[in-house]
Amino acid sequence: MASIIRPALLRQTALAASTRRAAGVSTSLAQQSVRSAVLKGSARCAAFHTSSRRSLLPPGPQVIKGGVNDPAPVPETSPSHGSYHWVFDRAIAAGLVPLTVAPFAAGSLNPTFDALLCAFLLIHSHTGFQNIIVDYIPAIRYQKSRKAAMWLLNLATVTVGIGLYEFETNDVGLTEAIKRVWKA
Secondary structure (H helix, E strand, C coil), X not given: CHHHHHHHHHHHHHHHHHHHHHHCCCCCHHHHHHHHHHHHHHHHEXXXXXXXXXXXXXXXXXXCCCXXXXXXXXXCCCCCCCHHHHHHHHHHHHHHHHHHHHHXXXXXXXXXXXXXXXXXXXXXXXXXXXXXXXXXXXXXXXHHHXXXXXXXXXXXXXXXXXXXXXXHHHCCCHXXXXXXXXXX
């Protein structure tokens, strides 16, 4: 209840102080500093909240290119983006279903199925994270950040690919590891 009333009381205090100043009533310097400190703190607090508002990320650069009557720029068309990219993502995701079930349903562990499963998982993860970067780091506003994120994703994909290759060739493999964890 106190948090609902507090902003209203602060506004009334500010209104009363401004009417006193307009009427010529003098207040002491200490009272004015206390009131101004209270009012400054109240401007940062939102109603129903006790903490101040803070933006997580600073706003990006605000650049306006062209004038009001200039046409909107049309991006270059590319077959590797858009619907082809979406169809490729869905085909990889659909291909993961039989590759995940086949080694366990057949009863025998096949290194070819294991390698295909690792490759499809790696491609699926890479394209999924790439879609996240494309959606949440716009190239127009954050060119350097997007390029760094893409390079970091490529580095992580290569590292995981090398790790999966080592796990497949020098250890038990992915499906056998899943089988052992399942039975443990």
